[in-house]
Amino acid sequence: MDITTQRIEIPCDGAAMGGYLARPADGQRRPAVLVFMEIFGINSHIRDVTERVAREGYVALAPDYFHRTGPGVEYGYDDEGMAKGMALLNQLAADEMIADAQAALTALRARDDVRGDRIGAMGFCIGGHMTYLTACASDVQAAASFYGGGVAAPTGPGGGPSTVSRTGQIRGRILCLFGEKDSLIPAGQVETIRNALRDAGTRHEVVVYPGADHGFFCDQRATYQKAAADNAWQRVKALFAEELAG
Numbered sequence: 494m495d496i497t498t499q500r501i502e503i504p505c506d507g508a509a510m511g512g513y514l515a516r517p518a519d520g521q522r523r524p525a526v527l528v529f530m531e532i533f534g535i536n537s538h539i540r541d542v543t544e545r546v547a548r549e550g551y552v553a554l555a556p557d558y559f560h561r562t563g564p565g566v567e568y569g570y571d572d573e574g575m576a577k578g579m580a581l582l583n584q585l586a587a588d589e590m591i592a593d594a595q596a597a598l599t600a601l602r603a604r605d606d607v608r609g610d611r612i613g614a615m616g617f618c619i620g621g622h623m624t625y626l627t628a629c630a631s632d633v634q635a636a637a638s639f640y641g642g643g644v645a646a647p648t649g650p651g652g653g654p655s656t657v658s659r660t661g662q663i664r665g666r667i668l669c670l671f672g673e674k675d676s677l678i679p680a681g682q683v684e685t686i687r688n689a690l691r692d693a694g695t696r697h698e699v700v701v702y703p704g705a706d707h708g709f710f711c712d713q714r715a716t717y718q719k720a721a722a723d724n725a726w727q728r729v730k731a732l733f734a735e736e737l738a739g
Contacts, residue, residue: 496547505596511557515547523735525552529623532578556597560683569684586651594627629659635736636667645682660689666696672705
């Protein structure tokens, strides 16, 4: 499917949050998907994922939720990029993350080419956490959280309630994808998430890929695992097709 892309600005908290938008070129009214970045910003990998989502027939938007402390950053997958990204990650706060997600949803729903009742979310690493948090704090119909770090931590970003403690607020369906060898998200944390979703009666699926590490979906990272990435992409496409495209 032919697509078009553009940089946009999203009104948020009296300022502007940057975003990368990809959409089918035909301009028809379609479901939409938020694509939440890693700590490395809206870099070439996140732009590629956003474009892949658009080619599946969705209006896809990657918002820059580092806009308060590092607007527009794009880091590589090296030690320097990791250090700079972690510094920005440590400045995030759950309330501001929720405000950013709500602003992005409002921006999508204001578009003539978006079906406002058919919006999903997906994200990676802290973006996977952002996806889970957005599912708790909004009405997105479908969410795909890739290796969302810190979801099961004792407190949420910036302190306050843990994100996993908000699980009962999820109204849509959620898919959580993890790597078996991910030391950042130990098996105990995955089990905590699985139990919280089960106990809340949330429509969900938790998948742990054998031998996969953190970042397994990104083909620019040393931890890329093609088999896991390909399977995860098929699951995400099925989730969005079943929950958003109807």
